[in-house]
Amino acid sequence: MKSIKDNKKQSTSIRDSFAAFRYIPRFSREIWETNKQIYLLNLCARLINAFSPVVILWIGKLIIDEIVRLLNTSETDYTQLWQYVGIEFGIVLFADLMGRLITLTDGLLGDLYANNSSVKIIQKTNEIGIEQLENPEFYDKLERARIQTTNRVGLMSNILSQAESLISMFSLIAGLIYFEPVLIIILILSIIPAFINEIRYSSRSYSLARSWTSERRELDYLRYVGANDKTAKEIKLFGLTDYVAERFRQLSDQYYRLNRDLAIRRSVLGGLFNALGVLSYYAAYVLIIYRVLTGVITLGDLTFLSGSFSRLRNNLQAFFSRFTRIAESALYLKDYFDFIDLDPGITDSGTLPPPKEIKEGFVLENVSFKYPGATEMVLDGICFDLKKGEKMAFVGQNGAGKTTLIKLLLRFYEPTGGKIFLDGTEIRQYKRAEYQQMFGVIFQDFFKYEFTVRENIAVGKISELDNMEKIKEAARLSLAEEVIKDLERGYEQQLGKRFKKGQELSGGQWQKIALARAYMKDADILILDEPTSALDAKAEYEVFERFIGLTEGKTSIIISHRFSTVRMADRILVLENGRVLELGTHEELMNNDKLYSELFTLQASGYQ
Numbered sequence: 001m002k003s004i005k006d007n008k009k010q011s012t013s014i015r016d017s018f019a020a021f022r023y024i025p026r027f028s029r030e031i032w033e034t035n036k037q038i039y040l041l042n043l044c045a046r047l048i049n050a051f052s053p054v055v056i057l058w059i060g061k062l063i064i065d066e067i068v069r070l071l072n073t074s075e076t077d078y079t080q081l082w083q084y085v086g087i088e089f090g091i092v093l094f095a096d097l098m099g100r101l102i103t104l105t106d107g108l109l110g111d112l113y114a115n116n117s118s119v120k121i122i123q124k125t126n127e128i129g130i131e132q133l134e135n136p137e138f139y140d141k142l143e144r145a146r147i148q149t150t151n152r153v154g155l156m157s158n159i160l161s162q163a164e165s166l167i168s169m170f171s172l173i174a175g176l177i178y179f180e181p182v183l184i185i186i187l188i189l190s191i192i193p194a195f196i197n198e199i200r201y202s203s204r205s206y207s208l209a210r211s212w213t214s215e216r217r218e219l220d221y222l223r224y225v226g227a228n229d230k231t232a233k234e235i236k237l238f239g240l241t242d243y244v245a246e247r248f249r250q251l252s253d254q255y256y257r258l259n260r261d262l263a264i265r266r267s268v269l270g271g272l273f274n275a276l277g278v279l280s281y282y283a284a285y286v287l288i289i290y291r292v293l294t295g296v297i298t299l300g301d302l303t304f305l306s307g308s309f310s311r312l313r314n315n316l317q318a319f320f321s322r323f324t325r326i327a328e329s330a331l332y333l334k335d336y337f338d339f340i341d342l343d344p345g346i347t348d349s350g351t352l353p354p355p356k357e358i359k360e361g362f363v364l365e366n367v368s369f370k371y372p373g374a375t376e377m378v379l380d381g382i383c384f385d386l387k388k389g390e391k392m393a394f395v396g397q398n399g400a401g402k403t404t405l406i407k408l409l410l411r412f413y414e415p416t417g418g419k420i421f422l423d424g425t426e427i428r429q430y431k432r433a434e435y436q437q438m439f440g441v442i443f444q445d446f447f448k449y450e451f452t453v454r455e456n457i458a459v460g461k462i463s464e465l466d467n468m469e470k471i472k473e474a475a476r477l478s479l480a481e482e483v484i485k486d487l488e489r490g491y492e493q494q495l496g497k498r499f500k501k502g503q504e505l506s507g508g509q510w511q512k513i514a515l516a517r518a519y520m521k522d523a524d525i526l527i528l529d530e531p532t533s534a535l536d537a538k539a540e541y542e543v544f545e546r547f548i549g550l551t552e553g554k555t556s557i558i559i560s561h562r563f564s565t566v567r568m569a570d571r572i573l574v575l576e577n578g579r580v581l582e583l584g585t586h587e588e589l590m591n592n593d594k595l596y597s598e599l600f601t602l603q604a605s606g607y608q
Contacts, residue, residue: 020330023337024159031156034112042105045098046160050167052095053315054174057307059088065300102164106157113156117336121145124340132342145339155329158322165319172312180291183309186284215251222248284309354430354438358524358555360423362386362409367418369408378404379578382418386555391548393558393566395596396575402559403443405575406529409557410439440523444530444559446514450496453484456513457491460520470520478515479543515543526556544568563600572596 032039063084070081125142132138226244285306292302367382379401386392394402407413408420411432420427427435440460449456457474458465471491475481487493487503494502495513505513518526528547544558544565560566567586574582574589574596582589582596589596 020327020334023330023333024326026337027155027333028159030117031109031113034109034116038105038109038112042102042109042160043163045101045105046164047167049095049098049102050164051171052091052098053168053311054171054308056088056091056095057172057304057311059084059091060307061300061304063088063300064303065298068299102160106160110154110156118146120340124342128342141335141339141342145336155326155333158326158329162319162322162326165315165322169312169315169319172308172315180288180305183284183287183305186287215255219248219251219255222251350429350431350435352425352429352431354435355423358388358423361388361390361555363421363424365419365421367408367415367420369404369413369416371413377416377578379408379415382578382580384573384580384583386557388555389553390571391551391556391558391569393560393569393572394575395559395563395566395572395599396581397599400575401578402575403529406441406527406557406559409527410436410441438523439525439527440518440521441527442514442518442529446511446517448496448510448514450494450498450502452489452491453480453487453493453495453513454491456495457516457520460517461522464520471516474516474519475513477519477546478512479546480509480512480516483509483512512543515547524554526551526554528557529559530561541565563603 063081066081066084069075070078121142128138222244226241226248288297288302288305288309291297292299297305363385364382367379368377369379370377382401382405394405396402404413408415409427411427414428422430449459451459454468454471455465457471457480458467460474461470464470468491472481475484475491483505484490484493489501494500495505496502497504515528518528526547528544541562541564544560545568547556547558548568558566558569566572569586571583571585572589573580574594576595582592582594584592590600591597
């Protein structure tokens with residue numbers, strides 16, 4: 001856990017807050033591109049509304065002066081007075097309409113921008129290489145970019161309000177300068193200290209939130225673990241409620257104490273500086289009253305000046321308050337653009353299109369690999385060939401490197417050493433995205449999309465989402481058809497329990513749905529990385545027997561711990577500690593009397 005001392009080391013200065021303002025023009029361009037018509041309508045409404053305070057105050061001055069004149073002259077023609085009142089009434093109504101239009105367009109722009117920025121984050125995540133996606137630091141950056149969507153919408157409104165306030169304040173300042181320029185000096189002296197205090201503590205608040213990104217992710221995870229239908233059984237069975245709750249309490253209390261101390265200091269100093277501002281305001285008010293009593297200005301001028309000074313002070317306070325919020329939000333804006341500008345971590349130097357039809361197959365020459373930041377090799381000197389149309393099984397104990405080898409074939413990672421060839425060309429010379437489209441893969445940890453059954457199967461080839469004939473055929477081939485016929489809404493049944501009318505499936509049922517994705521894609525190369533682990537031995541055998549029969553002529557890789565399934569493969573690659581230990585048919589490996597024979601015999605004895 002981080003201490004206060006740790007957070008000080010990562011503190012953000014006032015200078016950093018101001019430096020973050022360089023992102024606001026880019027942010028404004030993004031808002032403009034969201035919807036130009038609504039943006040222009042918002043700006044026009046704000047421009048008109050900005051002048052309403054000074055106009056209303058000036059009409060108010062004219063009304064007071066006219067009343068005083070009428071009282072002093074005993075005149076009974078009130079036409080001019082009621083005209084002023086009517087004008088003020090019309091301006092107030094119009095200003096209210098403009099205010100409502102601003103609120104409406106702010107909301108519409110905010111919703112559109114939130115949607116667009118969320119789409120950008122999703123698309124950017126897709127560009128990121130697997131190497132970064134498996135890095136905890138990447139998730140901290142993603143978290144900071146993702147959770148501040150609402151803040152960015154607020155920032156948009158604050159920036160537009162700030163422009164409106166500037167125009168309004170300049171018009172009020174012009175009126176004050178015309179009558180009493182000294183009021184401007186008093187006003188500035190009353191506001192500046194409070195502004196400096198706010199900007200100082202907003203940077204500290206951001207600094208604390210940023211340094212606690214990973215801990216806040218942990219808090220979210222503890223909330224999920226402690227109150228979720230997927231973890232409820234184990235939480236109850238193992239009696240983990242108190243442990244999870246206490247761990248959450250300790251971490252959240254530490255964050256609360258840091259936040260509390262910061263908030264108290266900010267409030268105390270803010271109160272002191274505000275008292276100074278109130279004192280300055282009343283000093284100005286006394287000055288205005290004195291000017292009236294000495295006959296320098298009229299009663300109407302008093303009304304205008306006191307109203308202008310009060311409004312200007314409130315506007316300035318709101319302006320500086322928004323300024324500090326903008327400064328703080330701009331720091332989060334920096335996190336968003338840092339994420340959007342993040343180097344994907346993958347360089348695709350490939351220029352060649354992959355072969356439309358595989359002619360020879362894969363060849364791996366002395367392939368080695370270690371994960372970024374690791375010291376030990378996961379794969380070391382791997383050499384073998386995978387012929388066109390061949391069914392090969394990867395076998396080995398946990399940690400032998402089977403899944404890592406799949407990741408290299410898929411170009412999720414590049415080999416640390418050695419080369420992989422497809423039809424005589426090194427695979428890194430092929431265009432990565434096109435090359436990866438050659439594969440149909442179902443991993444052991446395949447994702448359970450809480451979509452409809454139809455959508456879950458179509459994930460294998462989403463462009464065929466509306467091709468029910470192909471979806472049903474994929475379901476038949478994977479044996480998912482047996483699952484679907486028992487569902488109330490069939491292919492339109494919502495899966496999972498997250499949404500209304502959703503239905504949860506067993507592990508084996510989910511795996512049949514996932515297998516349908518592989519058949520849906522109808523790829524040249526199929527990889528099954530233990531996708532049937534939740535099926536019983538008989539069901540898995542049936543699935544793989546069908547898979548072998550239906551993928552005749554296709555190149556396939558199978559990873560399974562059940563040797564009754566593995567023996568169906570044309571050849572079996574045995575890995576141990578990242579090296580190729582054996583390679584051959586089932587009969588050849590049984591005669592070798594090495595690891596494969598030992599593991600097969602141990603597993604077979606368990607069924608006797």
